[in-house]
Amino acid sequence: MPIFRCEFDVKGDLVLPAYVSELELSSKAGFTTTFRNGPPDTEGHPTRLVAIVVGPAESIDSAQDDLRRDLAEQLDLLVFATHSRFQIIAPRRLIEWEAGQKTRQFKVFHTVDARYPSDPELIREYLETVQALDQATPPAFTRTALKYFRYGLLDNRPEDQFMRLWLALEIIAENVKEKELVPIACPVCNAPMTCAACGTGPARAPMAKQAIEDLIAKIVGTAAQDISRRQFKTRNGLMHGRRPESIEAECKVPLPAIVNELGILTWHAIMSTIPVGDGPPLDCGHRDGDFASKSLVMSMLGTFDHTGDGPHPTQDKTPSVEIKMVTTFRSPSGEADISK
Numbered sequence: 001m002p003i004f005r006c007e008f009d010v011k012g013d014l015v016l017p018a019y020v021s022e023l024e025l026s027s028k029a030g031f032t033t034t035f036r037n038g039p040p041d042t043e044g045h046p047t048r049l050v051a052i053v054v055g056p057a058e059s060i061d062s063a064q065d066d067l068r069r070d071l072a073e074q075l076d077l078l079v080f081a082t083h084s085r086f087q088i089i090a091p092r093r094l095i096e097w098e099a100g101q102k103t104r105q106f107k108v109f110h111t112v113d114a115r116y117p118s119d120p121e122l123i124r125e126y127l128e129t130v131q132a133l134d135q136a137t138p139p140a141f142t143r144t145a146l147k148y149f150r151y152g153l154l155d156n157r158p159e160d161q162f163m164r165l166w167l168a169l170e171i172i173a174e175n176v177k178e179k180e181l182v183p184i185a186c187p188v189c190n191a192p193m194t195c196a197a198c199g200t201g202p203a204r205a206p207m208a209k210q211a212i213e214d215l216i217a218k219i220v221g222t223a224a225q226d227i228s229r230r231q232f233k234t235r236n237g238l239m240h241g242r243r244p245e246s247i248e249a250e251c252k253v254p255l256p257a258i259v260n261e262l263g264i265l266t267w268h269a270i271m272s273t274i275p276v277g278d279g280p281p282l283d284c285g286h287r288d289g290d291f292a293s294k295s296l297v298m299s300m301l302g303t304f305d306h307t308g309d310g311p312h313p314t315q316d317k318t319p320s321v322e323i324k325m326v327t328t329f330r331s332p333s334g335e336a337d338i339s340k
Contacts, residue, residue, distance in 0.1 A: 001056035004063035005097035008071060009038065010049040013084035031055030031070040048089065054097055060105055060301075064091050091297075095318060099311035107299045110323035114294035117327050125283035132282060133274055141175040142273045149266055156293050158255045159244050165262045165291070166235055170212060172269040177211035219268045227261065234258050256292035263291030298323055 016023060016037050025033045031053055038048035053071050057063035068088060075086045090111035096104040138146070145168040152164030181203035183192035194201050209232070216231070217224035230251050237247040244255045251258065276282065300321055306313045 001058060003054065003097045004057050004060065004067060004094060005052060005054045006064055006067040006094040007092040008051045008053065008068065009089040009092060010035075010051045010071075010075070010086055011089050012049055012086040014082060014086075015046040015049055025074060027055075027070055027074055029055070029070055029073075031067065031074075033071060033074055049086075050092075051088075060094065060096065060107065064094050064107070064109070067094075090295075093318070093320070097312060101306065103303055103305050104313075105301065105303050106319055107301050108319075108321045108323060110298045110325065112296050112325065114296045116296075120329055121285070123283075126285060129282045129284060132276060132279065136274050136276045138274045139175070141171055142270060145169075145171040145266075145270050145273075149270060152263070152266075153291060153293075156295075158259045158292050159238055161259050161291070161293060162234060162255070162262060163238060165259065165266045166231075169215070169262065169266045169269055170208060172266075172273060173211040173215045174208060176273060177214065179205070181205060182210075215269055216265060218272075219265055227265070230258060231262060231265070234262075256294070259292040260289050264289050298325065 034052040037046040053067040057066040094107040148168040
């Protein structure tokens with residue numbers, strides 16, 4: 001496979017000492033990562049690390065994802081070894097990196113949160129809704145679920161978002177489930193089981209899985225079986241260490257779409273526990289059920305010639321292009337839209 005080189009910005013608790021220019025790390029999968037300090041802040045402290053990953057990929061279209069995946073696995077080990085935080089912020093530049101290659105393709109990237117800049121839509125009605133929800137005195141377990149719902153929206157990776165939202169859903173399900181004992185059902189026909197010796201039907205408290213399935217059924221009705229199956233497959237897969245790609249293949253649904261589905265379920269589950277009464281309707285914002293975090297990655301593809309000595313161009317001989325994005329919230333007429 002062809003070889004590529006990609007630079008990533010990495011935020012971390014550790015940077016290189018001033019007397020070390022770079023450190024190199026090789027993975028068993030055949031990738032090499034070189035760490036360098038990023039630019040300093042006004043006080044002279046490095047603001048980040050730059051991780052330069054070199055390794056094989058099928059094409060320039062898939063290279064950034066392949067190299068990022070290896071870097072993430074190495075950072076998992078680095079976090080474990082140092083008890084320190086390291087987070088990949090964004091790719092910067094990707095270059096074909098075959099030794100001796102003269103004409104090379106490259107990509108430069110500009111990455112922003114898909115919801116940047118923030119919408120100028122924080123209106124008074126939303127704060128009135130917050131006040132009404134607070135005055136309704138949500139139960140303590142609902143307050144806890146609300147916290148994890150917020151955490152779920154803050155996480156950057158869909159697998160992390162899923163686990164936060166799932167925790168919020170399970171908290172609600174555990175606290176609203178029926179407390180009465182239920183018969184133990186036959187795993188084949190689902191009929192209540194009976195002791196062959198004395199005729200007694202054994203019973204138990206509803207399990208967490210059953211409580212979650214019952215809660216989902218109350219929210220979505222007839223679609224509950226398919227939704228529950230998909231959600232539990234995702235939950236079990238992530239909890240047992242499966243890769244997101246294998247879960248997506250089994251469910252035949254992208255993980256962000258599963259997160260969106262869970263976000264809707266969790267929102268309705270939490271809302272069902274807040275005794276708002278029969279007051280005026282609440283004004284709640286929504287994003288058409290879009291809960292999954294996304295990044296907008298813009299890239300420019302170009303070529304350049306390596307005419308110097310050595311198998312690869314030096315850092316100062318590689319192309320550097322800056323991409324900028326301009327956003328406006330003005331109406332097409334050019335006047336500010338103040339309708340909201």
